Amino acid sequence: MTYNKLNTLFGLACGLVATLVYIATVEKTVSWWDCGEFITCAYKLEVAHQPGAPLFLLIQNVFANLALGNTGQIAYWMNIGSAVCSGLTVTFLFWTITAIAKKILKKPQQPTFSYYLQLFAAGVVGAMAFSFSDTFWYSAVESEVYAMSSLCTAVVFWAIFKWEARADQGGSDRWLIFIAFVMGLSIGVHLLNLLAIPAIGMVVYFKRTSQINLKGILTAFLSGLLVLAAILWGVIQWLIGFASKIDLLFVNLLGLGFGSGILSLCMLVGGAIIYGLFYSHRNRKYTLNTALLMFCFILFGYSSYTMVLIRGKANPSLNNNSPDNVFSFLGYLGREQYTREPLVKGPYYDSKAVDIESKISYRKDESNYTAFTQVDKYEFDRETFFPRIYSQDANHQAYYRSYLKLKEGERPQFSDNFKFFFHFQLGEMYARYFLWNFVGRQNDKQGYGTYSEGNWISGVKTLDNWRLGGQDKLSDSQKNDPSRNTYFFLPLLLGIAGAVWLYKKSKPYTLVLALLFVFTGVAIVVYLNQTPLQPRERDYAYAGSFYAFAIWIGLGAIALVRFFKRFFHSRYALVTGLSFALLGGPIILAQQNWDDHNRSEKSLARDIARNYLETCAPNAILFTYGDHDTFPLWYLQEVEGVRPDVRIVVLSYLTGDWYMQQAKKPTYQAAGLPIGIPAEKTKKGIRDYIPYIDRELNEAVDVQQLLQFVTSDNPDYKVQLNSGDLENYFPSKKVKLTIDKDEILKKKAVPAYFQHAIVPTMEWEIPGDHLTRADLTLLSLLENNHWDRPIYFSNMLPSDIKLGLDKYLVNEGFASRLMPVAATNEQQAAGEIAALVN
Amino acid sequence: MHKYNWGNIKNATYLDTDSFRFSSMYARDIFGKTARLLLENGKVKQAGQVARKAYDQLPNRVYSMSDAINYADIIDSLYRSGQSQLAGNVVDRNLNFVAQNMEYLHQLVRDKKNLSFEWNDIQMALDSVDRYQTILLAANDGKRLERVEGLRKQYQEWYGIE
Known part of the structure; x- marks a missing residue:
């Protein structure tokens, strides 16, 4: 059998083994975090959170x-989808390692068994070590984008070595076009794949140059960065941004229909590309022709995003940002729902905002686009280059001070930025994850800088005790914790051995791998600029970096054989080296990680979701917070069809104009929310923020009056801002709602055990200093619901976003029901008992 | 409570960090709070039934120090409803967890000077021991009371508290 056939077979075998392991350990139903949303959106082709992953969903x-x-099996099969993608990633990793090893390992004149064994063993050790590594295995058994994203990275990185092997043959650049196509496709999965571009560019340089020198390397590196930026911003955002400007011109100035400008631009770009292809072909401009073809194929791949526009127009029940026009689509791509992290210049955490920079944005109205002013960014009294400690959140500020050992009132310096970058962002939020994968993990509790939670750990007691303390007194629960995994540095040492060996043999390949490793690791750290107290561990973002290290682990097998050859006969060196490599790589990782990565018994995300929905009375409106009290509920309701009568409304999304309008819509058997505020009064740019101005009113304001006041267009009801604009405000935090007891009793809106406690008027105080669309929605719901439908708030919701209604909430299990009752503690207890034991 | 689905958390070999947060919430807010409210309203038998359901449904393993205090109302209800054997099982399991983890935390206090969030665990353990002492005293469970008093005394010495 030829080398190629064997290589293909061994690669497929590795992928098959990995896939079977993942299938054996895959979660049988929905998982935590975004999986519930992705499964729902994939099943019904809905619009997931920004910036979307349309190809993944398709x-x-x-x-x-x-x-x-069988709707109960849909989540399982989508999880299998991730398992298959991950298995294929392992296959491509195997082929990448053997491709590199084959280039580096000196081929004997008469290739021997030992030679081939070393090549294939390198592939097996590296690929299977990566298969069983912590982060990759985690993503392989749930329906998240990261498995498919890793596959895209694996394919492009493998493809560049295919190109390299054939670069001197005619037609070899088809591989470059293929890479461009996969890059384009990957935009519809996750942008992580684009970070392989600088490494790919370097392979092209090394192959094409006649003489390697520093200037050439730097030029290739900068070119790679330029291509990365051109795709990341140019193709993905600026192209759409340009389209929005053209459409604005066509619609607002020329009076043509929506989309006419985009259509014209598409024809113009298409025509220009076709002309360019003909021109370059006729004039034998080979590079231009190839570049244009690559650009075309990136666009073909990127075109999976048309799914977002098409489904956004259809307005399904999950329709994040309603991307049915070019401006909302641009906002969707630009992740406008989330805050932007400063990268080059920005404030310190204690800087004071001194000015606001506004920008003109547009929204789609009936017949044209309407301009509105939007806050773009704040200017601060003190800014710095490379801001790392910038968050103004009070909890983050306290964390920065504690972490940097700064006293209250002590101003952080430029050096503190770097301290935080190196110790927290690089140390805690990257190096810790890296070492989890190749040294060991203390447990899966979220690490907030304590000695007992989420640290990397080696299993070498003296060292662990020196770093973390307490190792002589570990409890049984700690020692037997399935998520405590110790690899005794073996995979790390194997990877270092491989990297050193590769460095000695080939500096160009070392640079290529180092670029992949750095750009999918440290570069992400720089770009994300993460704040402390993240809601979850973020290791999944760095799987590409661990992938690159796995290549070194594979080469480490050869390095070990070479090392042992110094002491033993070749045959013994081969057996000993490869045995050590297998034990120190895939075997120890599989053995340690199996128990905590085996999710085959888990079902709590689905069970919890069911319990949330079952807490609610028929036809309820359930306000949730997002993540765990929302995504699994969406899954259960939309995929498995459980309790379709409950209208789930994510309270935190309601600040967006799009979601407020969607909340009015019925879904399945649930009617929409009876919100009486006309859509034009809360459009984007209108009443985004209604400040509180105390008019010293003695009495509580009726909900209806308050709503009329804050939604009035009468200038008398507004206040002039510094900008000169007139804006609505709310004059009193004390609010009341008159209760018709007979109506409540007739509609059985309050259970019998609380009927004696019904109040004639609900009175409460709004906690914040401004109203958002979420508050307006709640007020309008109170005004118009007339207790026809029970209103629940998830028990995960923090108090400060419930409009101050806490004292009227009765805990019924996983959610609390709004009731116009004022009960004594005993009465409250009796009522809650009745609700809880039923 | 009857309409809820408790899944397989009882016998799961492993609950990840997101899952065990919810199982802790079950113990504290769903079973524990219900049982306590029932006890406060003199419905001892019903409180016992709720606690028994908790015993049957909640994980066999303890996952965090907060579990020790989260189970207090369940344990109290088991004792008061005459299910002393079951209550004792939970007390033994939780006290083992508390005792072993406090040994570890105490070692940590000696090894490291700059503890932060670990103090929360230490405080929770102290609260648990106090609460268990009250429950065991009321339940007249001498053997376990002796143990918990021993732990309490030890922790008082370690942390200089009254």
């Missing part, structure tokens, strides 16, 4: 069909 939809209509 492919997962194919896997959903394997459930053969």
Whole structure:
């Protein structure tokens, strides 16, 4: 059998083994975090959170069909989709390692068994070590984008070595076009794949140059960065931004229909590309022709985003940002729902905002686009280059001070930025994750800088005790914790051995791998600029970096054989080296990680979701917070069809104009929310923020009056801001709602055990200093619901976003029901008992 | 409570960090709070039934120090409803966890000077021991009371508290 055939077979075998392991350990139903949203959106082709993952959703939809209509199996089959993608990633990793090893390992005149064994063993050790590594295995058994994203990275990185091997043959640049196509496709999965571009650019440089020198390397590196930036910003955002400007011109100035400008631009770009292809072909401008083809294929791949526009227009029940026009689509791509992290220049955490910079944005109205002013950014009294400690959140500020050992009132310096970058962002939020994967992990509790939670750990007691303390007194629960995994540095040492060996043999390849490693690791750290107290561990973002290290682990197998050859006969060196490599790589990782990565028994995310929904009375409105009290509920309701009568409304999304309008819509068997505020009064740019101005009113204001006041267009009801604009405000925090007891009793809106405690008027105080659309929605709901439908708030919701209604909430299990009752503690207890034991 | 689905958390070999946060919430807010409210309203038998359901449904393993205090109302209800054997099982399991983890935390206090969030765990353990002492005293469970008093005394010495 030829080398190529064996290589193909061994690669497929590795992928098959990995896939089977993942299938054995895959979660049988929905998982935590975004998985519930992705499964729902993939099954019904809905619009997921920004910036979307349309290709991922489309492919997962194919896997959903394997459930053969059994809705209880859809999540399982989508999880299998991730398992298959991960298995394929392992296959491509194997082929990448053997491709590199084959280039480096000196081929004997008469290739021997030992030679081939070393090549394939390197592939097996590296690929299987990565298979069983912590972060990759985690993503392989749930329906998240990271498995498919890793596959895209693996394919492009493998493809560049295919190109390299054939670069001197005619037609080899088809591989570059293929890479461009996969890059374009990957935009519809996750942008992480683009970070392989600088490494790919370096492979092209090393292959094409006649003489390697520093200037050439730097030029290749900068070119790679330029291409990365051109795709990341140019293709993905600026192209759409340009389209929005053209459409604005066509619609507002020329009076043509929506989309006419985009259509014209598409024709113009298409025509220019076709002309360019003809021109370059006719004039034998080979590089231009290839570049244009690559650009075309990036656009073909990127075109999966049309799914977002098409489904946004259809307005399904999950329709994040309603991307049905070019401006909302641009906002969707630009992740406008989230805050922007400063990168080059920004404030310190204690800087004071001194000015606001506004920008003109546009929204789609009936017949044209309407301009409105939007806050773009704040100017601060003190700013710094490379801001790392910038968050103004009070909890973050306290954390910065504690972490940097700064006293209250002590101003942070430029050096503190770097201290935080190196110790927290690089140390805690990257190096810790890296070492989890190749040294060991203390437990899966979230690490907030304590000695007992989420640290990396080696299993070498003296060292662990020196770093973390307490290792002589570990409890049984700590020692037997399935998520405590110790690899005794073996995979790390193997990787270092491989990296050193590669460095000695080939500096160009070392640079290529180092670029992949750095750009999918440290560069992400720089770009994300993460704040402390993240809601979850973020290791999944760095899987590409761990992938690159796994290549070194594979090469480490050869390095070990070479090392042992110094002491033993070749045959013994081969057996000993490869045995050590297998034990110190895939075997120890699989053995340690199996128990905590085996999710085959888990179902709590689905069970919890069911419990939330079952807490609610029929036809309820349930306000949730997002993540765990929302995404699994969406899954259960939309995929499995459980309790379709409950209208789930994410309270934190309601600040967006799009979501407020969507909340009015019915979904399945649930009617929309009876919100009486006309859509034009809360459009984007209108009443985004209604400040509180105390008019010293003695009495509480009726909800209806308050709503009329804050939604009035009468200038008398407004206040002039510094900018000169007139804006609505609210004059009193004390609010009341008159209760018709007979109506309540007739509609059975309050259970019998609370009927004696019904109040004639609900009175409460709004906690914040401004009203958002979420508050307006709640007020309008109170005004118009007339207790027709029970209103619940998830028990995960923090108090400060419930409009101050806490004292009227009765705990009924996983959610609390709004009731116009004032009960004594005993009465409250009796009522809650009745609700809880039923 | 009957309409809820408790899944397989009882016998799961492992609950990840997101899952065990919810199982802790079950113990504290769903079972524990219900049982306590029932006890406060003199419905001892019903409180016992709720506590028994908790015993049957909640994980066999303890996952965090907060679990020790989260189970207090369940344990109290088991004792008061005459299910002393079951209550004792939970007390033994939780006290083992508290005792072993306090040994570890105490070692940590000696090894490291700049503890932060670990003090929360230490405080929770102290609160648990106090609460268990009250429950065991009322339940007249001498053997376990002796143990918990021993732990309390030890922790008082370690941390210089009254």
